[in-house]
Every structure is written in structure tokens, then in C-alpha cells.
Amino acid sequence: MFKSVFRPCASAARNARLTLPVRSNVFTPQMMVSPIRFYSATTDRNEITQKVVDVIKAFDRTNASADINAKTLFHKDLGLDSLDTVELLVAIEEDFDIQFPDKVADELKGVEDTVEWIATHPESE
Amino acid sequence: MKPELRTYRTLVRAFVRADRTARIAQKAAERKQQLALLTYRRMNIAREQAKKDLDSATRMKLLKDMSLLNKRVEILKQKVPENDKKLLFVQDTSFLRDQILSVQDDRHIQHLEDISAFIDNQREYDELIERYNPGIRMSQEERVKRTANKVGFQMPS
Numbered sequence: 001m002f003k004s005v006f007r008p009c010a011s012a013a014r015n016a017r018l019t020l021p022v023r024s025n026v027f028t029p030q031m032m033v034s035p036i037r038f039y040s041a042t043t044d045r046n047e048i049t050q051k052v053v054d055v056i057k058a059f060d061r062t063n064a065s066a067d068i069n070a071k072t073l074f075h076k077d078l079g080l081d082s083l084d085t086v087e088l089l090v091a092i093e094e095d096f097d098i099q100f101p102d103k104v105a106d107e108l109k110g111v112e113d114t115v116e117w118i119a120t121h122p123e124s125e
Numbered sequence: 126m127k128p129e130l131r132t133y134r135t136l137v138r139a140f141v142r143a144d145r146t147a148r149i150a151q152k153a154a155e156r157k158q159q160l161a162l163l164t165y166r167r168m169n170i171a172r173e174q175a176k177k178d179l180d181s182a183t184r185m186k187l188l189k190d191m192s193l194l195n196k197r198v199e200i201l202k203q204k205v206p207e208n209d210k211k212l213l214f215v216q217d218t219s220f221l222r223d224q225i226l227s228v229q230d231d232r233h234i235q236h237l238e239d240i241s242a243f244i245d246n247q248r249e250y251d252e253l254i255e256r257y258n259p260g261i262r263m264s265q266e267e268r269v270k271r272t273a274n275k276v277g278f279q280m281p282s
Contacts, residue, residue, distance in 0.1 A: 058210030083222055086130055090137045091213035102126040105134070 048096075048115045055091050056111070059084075073110035089114075132237045133225045139241040140215045143248040152206035163198050167191065 053068045062068075062078040074080045080088065089108060093099055096118055100108065108114050126134075170191050174184070215221070228234055255261055260268070270280045 055210050055213060059214060082130060083133055083218075083225065086134045087137050087214060087218060090134060090141060091210075093138070094141055094213050095210070102131060106126050 045115055045119050048118050049111065051095060052092060052111055052114055052118075055095050056088065059088055059091065068111070070112050070115065071110070075109065077110075092118075128231075128234055129225050129228055132228075132234050132241070133221065135241040136221055136225075136237060137215055137218070139244040139248075140221070141213060143244050144215070145212055148212055149206050152209065156201060156204065156206065160198065160201055163194055163201070167194050167198075170194070 049070050056062060056068050056072075056078070061080065061084050068078075072078065074085045074088065086105075089100060089105055092114060098118065098121070100117070104117060108117065170187055173179075174187050174191075179187075224237060228237075260271075263271075273280050
């Protein structure tokens with residue numbers, strides 16, 4: 001029943017394969033040498049740090065909201081207890097659309113660790 | 126990770142996700158209300174300005190008020206409720222905190238886990254209902270407008 005539909009598709013696919021190498025000559029060589037890959041998650045560390053800092057600033061239980069930088073530690077500098085830290089990590093998870101595994105969540109003590117983990121796991125879900 | 130902390134995490138996550146849609150809607154409504162208020166004030170100032178017997182000082186003051194209001198409207202229009210980072214946090218966690226801190230045994234933890242699972246599933250259910258019934262959350266006004274539009278009519282404004 002669908003044969004008539006599939007047949008032109010197959011021939012079109014074959015044609016496409018044939019024409020592909022011819023077409024690639026049209027593109028500039030640089031484009032073929034370094035293809036740009038787009039990830040959904042940002043992997044630039046500065047950008048991630050900025051995003052994380054923004055999230056922390058929106059958290060109203062931190063006591064030093066003015067100067068938060070990459071070296072800030074959740075417990076020591078911000079005065080967060082373990083439950084607060086859990087809330088903050090959940091917020092960061094939601095913002096980046098990721099999930100920290102249980103083991104990792106225990107080890108994240110500051111902004112630097114968090115950014116590092118996010119940057120090295122762009123595909124984490 | 127301690128079981129209490131893990132439970133707290135699932136609870137907080139469930140609450141944040143469940144609240145999100147409602148809070149965005151609420152913020153959008155608040156924004157609309159504020160915009161309406163500012164527009165009303167602007168209209169009042171414009172009405173004042175149209176009067177003829179005004180001295181220059183009053184006129185200057187009105188102009189200044191007007192530009193201030195315009196600026197506030199601009200700021201308000203630029204705000205996108207979805208991007209507010211406050212949405213990532215539960216507003217008041219004191220209740221959850223008390224629950225977690227008073228945990229005595231595994232049964233209590235299991236109960237809290239069940240609560241978070243329930244909230245999560247309820248949210249998912251609502252999302253699916255909405256996805257399969259487009260327009261279910263539409264206001265009555267909007268529905269009437271679209272129905273009229275379907276047959277080529279337009280509601281009187």
C-alpha cells in the first residue's frame with residue numbers, strides 16, 4: 001500500500017547521497033575542518049559561575065549576598081546549614097536542568113566545585 | 126548522603142517544580158495589575174496637563190512625574206516572570222524543615238518520600254491533562270472571544 005510512497009523516498013535518499021560530496025566542495029574548507037558543535041548546556045566556566053552566583057543571590061538565607069565569587073564556600077562564607085545547602089543545590093539543579101547524583105551532592109562545598117562539576121558534565125540528566 | 130537529607134532534597138525539588146507554573150501565573154497577573162495602575166496614573170497626569178490655568182512650577186512637576194511613571198512602566202515591561210531566580214526556591218521551608226528535623230524512624234522518612242512522590246505525580250498528571258485538552262485553563266472571556274472568532278464575529282470591546 002505504501003510502496004508508492006516509499007519508492008520516491010528511497011530514490012531521493014540515494015540522490016542525496018550522490019550529491020553530497022559534490023556539494024561539500026561548495027562550502028569553504030574552514031567550515032569542514034572545524035565544525036561548530038552546539039550543546040544545549042553552556043560549558044563556559046565564567047558564564048556558569050555567573051549563573052550560579054545569580055542563583056545564590058536570589059536565596060534569601062545567605063548572610064553575605066554582596067560579594068559572592070568563585071571561591072565562596074556554602075557553609076563557611078554563606079553560613080548555610082546542610083538543609084540550606086540542599087535547597088540551594090536543588091535551585092541550581094533546576095536552573096541548569098541537571099541532577100546532581102547523591103554522592104556528588106555531598107562533595108559540593110562551594111561555588112568552585114559546583115561550577116567545575118557542571119562544566120565537566122554537560123550531558124548530565 | 127544521609128537519608129534525611131536525601132528525602133529533604135526530593136521534597137524540596139517536588140515543591141519547587143509543583144509551584145513553578147502557579148507562581149509564574151501569579152507574577153504575570155501582578156505585573157498586569159501594576160501596569161494597569163501605572164497607566165491609570167499616567168492618564169490622570171495627562172488630564173491635569175490638559176488644564177489651561179496652570180503655573181509653570183506645577184507644569185514642571187507634572188512633567189517630572191510623567192517621566193518617572195514612564196520609566197517605571199518600561200522597567201516593568203522588561204521584567205520576564207519566568208526568569209525570576211526566586212522561582213527556584215521554596216518560599217517558606219520552615220514547615221518542611223521541622224518535619225525533617227523531627228524524623229524518628231524509617232517509617233516517617235518513607236512517609237515524606239511518599240508525599241514528594243505524590244506531589245510530583247500530581248504535577249505531571251496536571252501537565253498531561255493540560256496537554257491533551259488544550260485551552261482547558263483558558264478564561265471564560267477568552268473562550269467566548271475565540272468561539273465568536275470561529276464564525277467570523279468579533280466581541281465588542
